[in-house]
Amino acid sequence: MPAGVELDVRGLTKRYSSQVSVGPISFEVREGEFFSLLGPSGCGKTTTLRCIAGFETLSAGSISLRGVRLDDRPPHRRDVGLVFQNYALFPHLDVFDNVAFGLRLRRVPTVQTRERVGRMLELVGLPEMAGRFPSQLSGGQQQRIAIARSLVLEPRILMFDEPLSNLDFKLRIQMRDELRRLQRRLGKTSIYVTHDQTEALALSDRIVVLSHGKIEQIGTPAEIYERPATAFVADFIGSSNLLQARIVERNERGTVIETQGGLRLYCAGGAVDSAGGDISVLLRPERIRVAVAGPAEEGEPNRFPARIAEITYLGEDLHLNLELAGGQSLRAALKNSIAAAGLAPAQQVHIVVDPDDIRLLHT
Amino acid sequence: MSGRTPWPLLPFVAVVYLGLLAPLVVVIAVSFGPSAAFAFPPTGLTLRWFEAFFNSKPFVTSFFRVSLVVGLLAAVLATTLGTAAAIGLVRFRFTGREAFETFFLMPLLVPEILVGAALYLFYARLAIHASVLTLLWSHLIICTPYVIRSVTAGLVGMDPRLEEAAKSLGATPLQAFFKVTFPLLRSSLLSGAIFAFIISFSDINLALFLSGPESTSLPVHLFSQIQWEGDPTIAAASSLQIVIIGALILLVQRIFRLRLMV
Amino acid sequence: MRGSGQRMGPPQPSSAPSLTLPRFRGREGWGRRPLWAILVGPYALYLLVLLIVPFANVALFSVHAYSPTKVVLPELTFANYLKIFDPYYARLFGRTLRLGLVTTAICAVLGYPLAYFLARARPRVLALGLFLLIMPLMVSTVIRVFGWIVILGRKGMVNQALVAVGLEPVKLLYTETAVVIGLVNIFMPFMVLPLMASIERIPPSLEEAAQNLGASWPQMFLRTIMPLSLPGLISGCLLVYSVSISAFVTPALMGSPRERMVGQQIYDEVLVSFNWPSAASLAITLVLFTLLLLFAALRVTRRAGRLEIRQ
Numbered sequence: 001m002p003a004g005v006e007l008d009v010r011g012l013t014k015r016y017s018s019q020v021s022v023g024p025i026s027f028e029v030r031e032g033e034f035f036s037l038l039g040p041s042g043c044g045k046t047t048t049l050r051c052i053a054g055f056e057t058l059s060a061g062s063i064s065l066r067g068v069r070l071d072d073r074p075p076h077r078r079d080v081g082l083v084f085q086n087y088a089l090f091p092h093l094d095v096f097d098n099v100a101f102g103l104r105l106r107r108v109p110t111v112q113t114r115e116r117v118g119r120m121l122e123l124v125g126l127p128e129m130a131g132r133f134p135s136q137l138s139g140g141q142q143q144r145i146a147i148a149r150s151l152v153l154e155p156r157i158l159m160f161d162e163p164l165s166n167l168d169f170k171l172r173i174q175m176r177d178e179l180r181r182l183q184r185r186l187g188k189t190s191i192y193v194t195h196d197q198t199e200a201l202a203l204s205d206r207i208v209v210l211s212h213g214k215i216e217q218i219g220t221p222a223e224i225y226e227r228p229a230t231a232f233v234a235d236f237i238g239s240s241n242l243l244q245a246r247i248v249e250r251n252e253r254g255t256v257i258e259t260q261g262g263l264r265l266y267c268a269g270g271a272v273d274s275a276g277g278d279i280s281v282l283l284r285p286e287r288i289r290v291a292v293a294g295p296a297e298e299g300e301p302n303r304f305p306a307r308i309a310e311i312t313y314l315g316e317d318l319h320l321n322l323e324l325a326g327g328q329s330l331r332a333a334l335k336n337s338i339a340a341a342g343l344a345p346a347q348q349v350h351i352v353v354d355p356d357d358i359r360l361l362h363t
Numbered sequence: 364m365s366g367r368t369p370w371p372l373l374p375f376v377a378v379v380y381l382g383l384l385a386p387l388v389v390v391i392a393v394s395f396g397p398s399a400a401f402a403f404p405p406t407g408l409t410l411r412w413f414e415a416f417f418n419s420k421p422f423v424t425s426f427f428r429v430s431l432v433v434g435l436l437a438a439v440l441a442t443t444l445g446t447a448a449a450i451g452l453v454r455f456r457f458t459g460r461e462a463f464e465t466f467f468l469m470p471l472l473v474p475e476i477l478v479g480a481a482l483y484l485f486y487a488r489l490a491i492h493a494s495v496l497t498l499l500w501s502h503l504i505i506c507t508p509y510v511i512r513s514v515t516a517g518l519v520g521m522d523p524r525l526e527e528a529a530k531s532l533g534a535t536p537l538q539a540f541f542k543v544t545f546p547l548l549r550s551s552l553l554s555g556a557i558f559a560f561i562i563s564f565s566d567i568n569l570a571l572f573l574s575g576p577e578s579t580s581l582p583v584h585l586f587s588q589i590q591w592e593g594d595p596t597i598a599a600a601s602s603l604q605i606v607i608i609g610a611l612i613l614l615v616q617r618i619f620r621l622r623l624m625v
Numbered sequence: 626m627r628g629s630g631q632r633m634g635p636p637q638p639s640s641a642p643s644l645t646l647p648r649f650r651g652r653e654g655w656g657r658r659p660l661w662a663i664l665v666g667p668y669a670l671y672l673l674v675l676l677i678v679p680f681a682n683v684a685l686f687s688v689h690a691y692s693p694t695k696v697v698l699p700e701l702t703f704a705n706y707l708k709i710f711d712p713y714y715a716r717l718f719g720r721t722l723r724l725g726l727v728t729t730a731i732c733a734v735l736g737y738p739l740a741y742f743l744a745r746a747r748p749r750v751l752a753l754g755l756f757l758l759i760m761p762l763m764v765s766t767v768i769r770v771f772g773w774i775v776i777l778g779r780k781g782m783v784n785q786a787l788v789a790v791g792l793e794p795v796k797l798l799y800t801e802t803a804v805v806i807g808l809v810n811i812f813m814p815f816m817v818l819p820l821m822a823s824i825e826r827i828p829p830s831l832e833e834a835a836q837n838l839g840a841s842w843p844q845m846f847l848r849t850i851m852p853l854s855l856p857g858l859i860s861g862c863l864l865v866y867s868v869s870i871s872a873f874v875t876p877a878l879m880g881s882p883r884e885r886m887v888g889q890q891i892y893d894e895v896l897v898s899f900n901w902p903s904a905a906s907l908a909i910t911l912v913l914f915t916l917l918l919l920f921a922a923l924r925v926t927r928r929a930g931r932l933e934i935r936q
Contacts, residue, residue: 055833076836076845088834092852101848102838153838368745369842376742379735380757383813386772387761389782393775401775403782444668451664463665470676472919474871476888477683477908478676480895484686484905485679504675507668565765567874572896582765589771589878598775601768612760616752 004031006189007052007070007157011061014047022047022213024061029157029191030206034183036192038200039210040236045193048210049161052191053082065156081150081158085165087142089134095121095145096130102153120152123182140171144178151188159191164199176202197237201225209233231361234282241283241330254355257281261328266301268355282359285333289352290320290343302353306330308345318343322351387605394598401595412599422600425584429495430564433580437502438560442552444503445510445559452511453518467511470504475568478504483572493575501573502563509562510555517551518544554615561608680912687905705906714890714907721886724801724876725869728808732816732865733858735809740820740857741850745829762814766874773807773879774798799881807875812868816861819926823857824850856925863922867915887911 005028013023022044029035037045050056052063054075063071070078089098096117103113121127124144134142143163150158163179164172180203183190194200200207201221209216209224209232216236217229228234235242245259255267259281267281291303304324312319318340320332332351334340343349389403394412396405416422452464470478482501491497521544529539567582574583581600588597687705690698708714743754761769776782777797784794797803827850835845851858873888880886885893887907894904 053833053837055836074836074841075833076839076841078837080837082834082837084830084834086828086830088828088830090831090835090849090853101835101840105839105844149834149838372738372742375738379739379813380754383761383810384757385776386769386810387764388772389775390768390772400780401778402785403775444671447664448668451661455661455664457661463669466672467668469672472916473676473680473912474868474888474915476871476873476891477912478679480891480904480908481679481683482675483895484901485675485682488682500675503671507671511668561763565763567765567767571873571892582767585765585767585771586874586878589767589774597771601771604768605764608763609760612756612763616756 005029006031006066007191008064008067009048009052009061010064012048012051012058012063013060014044014051014056015059021059023059025210025213025215026061027208027215027218029189032187032189033205034180034190034192034203036194036200036204036207037210038194038197038207038236039216040195042212043210044213045195045210046161047213049082049159049191049193052078052157053080053159054078079156081153081155083143083146083150083158083160083163085162087134087146087163089142089146089149091134094131094133095126095137098134098145099149099152101149106153116152117148120148123151124148139167140175143167143175147179147182151186157189157191159193161193162195164194165196172199179203201237209236211236226359228282228359228361231280231282234280234359234361239285239331239333241281241285241288243281243283243328244278245281246278255360257360259328261324262326263304263324263328265353265358266355267358267360280361282361283330283353284357285319285331287353287357288322288330288332289354290332290334290340291350291352300352301355302358304351306349306351308343308347308349311343311345322349324351390598391602391605393595394602396595399594401598412595413603415594415596416599416603419596421579421584422581422596425579425581426600426603429498429578430581433495433499433502434560434564436499437506437563438556440499441503441506441510441559441563442556445507445555446514446548446552448507449511449514449518453515468508471508475505475566476571479569479572482569486573493573493578495578498570498573498578498580501569502566505566505569506559506562509558510552513555513558514548514551517548521547550618554618557611557615561611565604565608683905683908685905686901687909689902691900691902693899705902706910708903709906709910717885717887717890720801720884721870724805724808724886725866727805728812728869729816729862729866731805731809732813733862736813736816736820736861737858739813740817740854741824741846743817743821744824744827758814758817762811766811767878769811770807770875770878773803773810777803777806777879798879801880801884804876804880804886807879808869808872811872811875812865815864815868819861819864820854820857823854827853856928859925860922863918863925867918867922871911871915 007029009028010026011024012026013021015021025044025048027035037048039045047056051058051071054071054073058071061071062069065079070080090101093101099117099120100113103116108116117130118127121130124147126141126144126148129137129141129145134145137145146163147158160179164175167175176199183203192200192203201224204221206218206220207224208218211232217224217233219227219229224233225237228237231242234240243259243261243263245257245265247255248258248264249256253266256264257267257279258264265281306322306324308320309323309329310321312321313336316336318334318336320334320343322330322332324330330351392405393401393403395408395410396402397407397409397411398405448467452460452467486493486497525543525547526536526539529543530536534542565582566580567586570580570583571586574580581604585597585600688701688703690700690702690704692698709718739758743751743758746754774781778784779794779796779798781798783797788794831849831853832845835849836842840848870886871888872886873892876886877889877892880889882889891904891907891911894900894907
């Protein structure tokens with residue numbers, strides 16, 4: 001086993017019925033990394049998490065922690081901490097007793113317990129709450145106590161099941177940043193389950209994208225975002241223009257494709273083979289440059305006239321619905337600036353796309 | 364179930380259920396057996412005890428002319444009284460409403476044997492003789508609370524905006540009630556009525572004090588038969604009651620789709 | 626999650642004496658005051674005439690003196706209540722309270738796992754489990770007791786089995802043991818249903834959290850389920866106790882006539898020896914004690930709501 005691999009999941013399969021199943025899924029989680037399982041509801045991310053925690057039994061496959069088999073152990077004998085979506089704090093115990101729960105089960109002496117709990121409460125910034133009860137805490141505070149409760153046991157891996165989904169927007173951003181700071185500071189190997197791709201991108205060292213119980217792609221946030229492996233990943237992460245096209249020509253400089261809407265684009269990448277030349281094309285809205293209509297400059301391979309059909313004002317951003325010749329429509333995203341503020345519906349503009357910004361994918 | 368429950372749980376639960384159902388199973392089995400000595404398991408299959416039941420005048424009278432009649436009438440009357448009371452409690456605000464609520468549930472809190480004794484002494488003082496009628500209106504006391512609880516739950520669980528929607532479309536409050544609320548209450552009413560029937564049909568504690576020569580209910584007759592060590596005709600009569608009540612409970616479960624809850 | 630309190634459809638009617646009506650939280654009523662009197666009045670009047678008045682009558686009887694010829698003499702006395710401290714009655718009450726306690730304890734031990742099983746069961750299993758639990762409850766007590774008589778009698782099932790193996794038949798019926806068996810059998814649902822409701826309110830994620838923190842299932846049950854379902858346990862115990870001590874049919878048919886419970890004594894004094902004042906005093910004592918227990922159970926159930934976390 002290569003050094004630095006904390007958790008090794010091989011061929012994890014969970015069958016619920018002949019139709020519904022998750023896996024086989026295989027991935028590694030490295031020591032100290034923040035690893036996210038990302039996907040829409042029903043993709044199998046929570047099932048995978050529960051299999052690692054021991055609340056679901058595997059139909060096939062194995063899970064190993066530092067080379068030792070994990071999946072044949074009952075849930076209370078695995079060295080993985082789990083922070084639940086609804087925090088699952090014990091309502092009949094105060095904060096101190098909640099955090100001390102696992103220590104007491106392991107018969108840690110009282111003095112040590114007190115010291116460790118105290119340290120952990122300081123770490124999550126709530127030392128004065130030790131005597132309060134969970135019902136007296138806010139959502140964000142409850143979550144921090146839930147984390148403290150798992151962390152105090154110093155597990156090999158800490159897992160999170162959509163912990164931020166119950167918080168409102170601003171609080172979610174704040175807690176997200178705190179989580180990242182905490183994880184970086186402690187260097188604790190973490191597995192994080194979420195359906196929110198922004199969260200996954202912001203927090204993770206690596207992400208595995210799941211859909212319908214199968215892995216779509218594993219990679220760093222940048223890899224997932226810039227070089228999605230499949231149309232699903234391209235569509236799920238970030239907003240996108242996902243166009244159907246066929247390959248027209250391929251040479252050493254790149255590929256020429258023509259979309260169903262009649263748009264001809266020069267693409268720098270060309271590594272997609274496809275029988276019959278049908279492919280999907282990914283164009284990120286923020287990579288489309290919008291310029292005022294004017295004489296074409298030389299050396300701009302992808303410059304097209306377009307008409308602004310609609311402008312959506314989002315404060316920080318502007319989203320444009322553009323119509324091009326041949327019936328092709330595209331979405332562009334601009335930062336709200338003085339230049340952008342001057343745009344109006346029905347205006348004729350030019351759009352420019354850098355060949356490097358176009359991704360070719362299998363359909 | 365979450366996590367892993369310990370393996371002894373299911374067998375333990377099964378054994379407890381077995382213990383709970385054993386008497387009923389035994390009764391039904393004995394009612395089909397040929398032996399007059401209540402041998403279990405039965406050595407053969409026969410309907411003679413059921414024949415004996417239908418041939419026995421006391422049994423038939425107590426079953427059909429007392430228990431069944433009183434049960435049905437009690438169900439109807441209890442539903443009427445109870446529904447009115449429930450509507451009054453839920454849809455109106457008046458001082459002392461909570462007190463009335465508790466008051467209406469009192470019959471469930473007082474031990475039934477004492478209700479029976481109290482009624483007996485009351486009728487004795489007023490020189491009222493035991494009859495099917497006294498049994499009927501005495502049963503209303505313990506049956507109506509079930510209707511009240513059922514209908515109240517149905518009313519509270521209903522979205523009040525449905526009536527408001529009706530009113531916004533032009534219905535008067537009374538029309539809104541009868542066209543919208545009442546049909547939705549049908550299942551509560553029905554299940555309350557069925558419970559009222561069951562309570563009356565199986566009641567023993569009140570009937571023991573209120574039975575007379577013409578108004579012996581089935582449970583009371585069974586009671587005396589058991590005391591005098593009768594024959595498995597008792598089992599046959601009991602089996603009939605078990606089947607009827609079992610079917611009714613199943614019906615209530617169906618009506619409510621999900622479950623009977625506390 | 627089932628435990629998170631989301632339930633589809635309207636709340637359902639109770640079959641065991643649950644002690645609270647579902648709460649109607651202050652929506653606009655119709656407001657026309659006289660109408661409520663017409664709706665609520667009839668049953669209120671009914672209860673007044675056929676419940677309150679008879680019990681007042683009983684109270685009246687209890688403070689009169691007894692005479693074998695005229696049954697009741699027009700003199701007021703508390704002698705009937707004082708009689709309760711006589712050896713015979715003291716033993717009677719002692720036995721009743723003791724048997725009630727034993728019944729309650731056994732119901733708690735047998736009922737807890739059953740309640741947990743039902744609380745965590747899938748809907749189909751739950752429906753079946755509830756049906757099998759409630760159906761016997763609704764069948765007349767006489768019939769269930771009859772079944773036990775067949776099982777426990779001298780020539781009953783158990784003894785037949787013993788004889789077949791070559792052992793002596795055992796006297797099981799007409800003992801306190803038989804009475805307890807009968808009472809536990811009849812009143813078990815009164816323990817299971819409140820307990821089940823209590824356990825249902827505990828989110829399964831709490832169980833998983835405890836296990837994840839290192840608790841084996843028994844440890845989890847003791848440290849998480851039990852403390853949080855204590856209100857259900859208490860109200861179950863109080864319920865079972867209060868119906869056990871006022872039981873009549875079960876001890877009458879399965880117990881020994883010389884070792885009675887209060888219910889049998891009251892029946893006897895009303896219908897056999899016609900000592901109505903004495904019976905009345907016993908009845909009033911029993912009623913007051915029972916009401917005390919049940920109101921305590923009500924308080925416990927109402928306070929249970931405070932333990933749940935706002936989520």
